[in-house]
Amino acid sequence: MLQAMKHLEDFTAENFYISAPDVDTFKYNRQLKSLTIRQTDMSDLDPGLFQPMPHLQVLDFSESKIKSLDFLFQADLSALRCLKLSSNEITVINETVFQFLPALTYLDLQNNPFTCDCSNAGFIQWVKNNNQTQVANAYQYTCSFPVAEQGNKLLDFHIQSCWMDVSFLCFISSTCLVVLTLLASFIYYFLRWQLAYAYRLFLAFLYDSRKRKAGARHRYDAFISYNVDDEAWVYQEMLPALEGEQGWRLCLHHRDFQPGKPIIENITDAIYGSRKTICVINRRYLQSEWCSREIQMASFRLFDEQKDVLVLLFLEEIPAHQLSPYYRMRKLVKKRTYLSWPQAGQHTGVFWQNVGRALETGDAPTETTDLLPGPAGR
Template sequence: MGLLPVVCKTPTLRGLIISQSHFANFTIELASCVQLRELNLEDNFMSELSKGSMQSMKQLRFLNLGYNLFTEFPHDIRNLSSLEILKMHHNDISGLSCDDFSNTTHLKELYLNMNRITQLQRCITEKIVSLKVLDVSGNLLKANLSALRYLKLTDNEISVISETVFQSLPSLRFLDLDNNPFSCECSNAGFIHWIVTNSQTQVVKAYQYKCFFPVSKRGNLLLDFDIQSCRDSGSFLCFISSTCLVVLTLLISFIYNFLRLHLSYTFHLFVAFLYDSRKRKKGHPHWFDAFVSYNAKDEDWVYREMLPVLEGEQGWRLCLHHRDFQPGKPIIENITDAIYGSRKTICVISRSYLQSEWCSREIQMASFHLFDEQKDVLILLFLEEIPPHHLSPYYRMRKLVKKRTYLSWPQAVQHPGVFWQNVQRALQTGDALTEITDPLTGLTGC
């Protein structure tokens, strides 16, 4: 019940047994036991080792501290770099850290059975690269372990084991999981399949493992569980889920990269259609006589030739996107408001116009407006001679040209007066423009 000095009078002493002495909290002096290779301190009432008591035992290979009262892993064991076998069974150790085995890299056998260990960190077995045998039976483990050759996990609380665990156990040869509360459900299907099919690892008494969960299957043999039903339903569900996910991802990517502007355009077209329908039911007037759809490269012709005649001489109110679009509003909204807020739409067509994405949207919307109004609301004005076969890539334009009369500026360049009279007649057809006091302040669209 106190101090127990032990001095190695023989420097070459290789083995020492102090077992079943029943001394509590005694101190062991082993400073001179530099040649000691085996030390057995089993079955005492030891709860700790004096600091530095094993500092000189660099050649110790076997250490038995079983059947004692240790609640923590002895700190001095970290210095035993030659240790090959360590027995810490039947103690009260509840936790281990990676630092406990930082220097014991030559450890081959580790016995930690019959303790209160709840978790064994993966870094522990990764540090002990030479470990061949690990016994942690009779603990409170609820976690999976890493790579070993001999693994004994009997009398624990393991109910489900993922088959992925064994992917990190390439050297496992012996596995003992007897007396664990296994679950006979699809969560264990991979583990059951691994037991039956693997040819490398011997699973001790595998055909005697019994189900503990669920209650309806308690007492049944684990390997009698039908894993085929899990595989069929699970695989099919996984296939359907993954297929739907892939299709959805592709669809979203396609829509985002190729159709997002079209969808936005269609949405605003629908909104404009509803807006225009309500406006016509209430008898509201159009704000402009015509919306002029043109490409920026043709802007000089519009301002030099068209505006002086149509606005200056004939007095029409025209909507031009560079001049009359409302700042800050999305372009699509400005286009829809301009087309549906005008009695007519004049399309100034050139090769640049046909190649412009926004001009294409404008003429699409104008054609929808033509269909909606069922009146002569679209005027096609060609600035260049464009052969019909050059219009083949532009389906909507080709279709409009085939069905409607259009005006050609190159053919009328010698008689511009006749050309503008034809434009005036085209603008005069349809409903008469209602007089408004101030089109600028009354404008809500452009």
């Protein structure tokens, strides 16, 4: 019937179709300007239906169970001026669909169950701001979803909370990045050693707590903390006297550290696994990073346990003013037991007897005990 109506301009069908018309229904009616199909289930509408209608100006699909306007993205309705979709099932509208309707001047969406949330924020803003299209009774559109918004007006929904100010977000992000960079640089330059020390103290605390719970016994009588340049002295002088003659069990990092284990864990195990720590000190020792870490760990154990666990042994005379930069060492020298190898002179046997006495002392703090022979004037 429609094939013969090549000049048909207006077509109306109400409660006529059972479902959406076939895609080829109007392929012979290229002059069609108004199309009305009401009271029909158009939920399965094929956008190809509009391909033969380049001049369509009025489209009325009211009461047709349409759920979305997505079909308009592919409909090619550049001449459409009036769109009526009242009493359908439309809940959310993507405002970008109206970019495909450049000639649209009238829009009727009454009696649709709109959702009042951020999914419709773009459509609400479009309705308020566009100057070309008249949206019929837009201020009467009501919310059906969510339940908390039911009965409220669609255009009263506050869309400000839905928009993210990208420029402000970029400003905040870049500011935070700059501040974090400056803070990280400041911490690294001024506080890196304090943080490293705090980390090691934390590890030592965990280690000590674990050992106390396990009730572990000390494996060694003393851990020897020394600079690698003094290794020959340790092996030639200290080991024969303390291990060979006196029978002490000593822990030396070159000999007794566990291979493959992180060095900081080896240091912690050695200090807490020994009754005492003997620090073999000279200028090279004070300048060594790892030696500094060892004496810091031993100092923490001294502070934590309040026991006589630290013995200082000076291999050379170090004036007081040269100890000033090493405030921790200077403080320990004022309070702890210490010995001087240069002052032993030819009486090395007495010197090693004094070291043995230091290793024999019990757990009581020795801050008030007599100092063993040390550098003059200290």
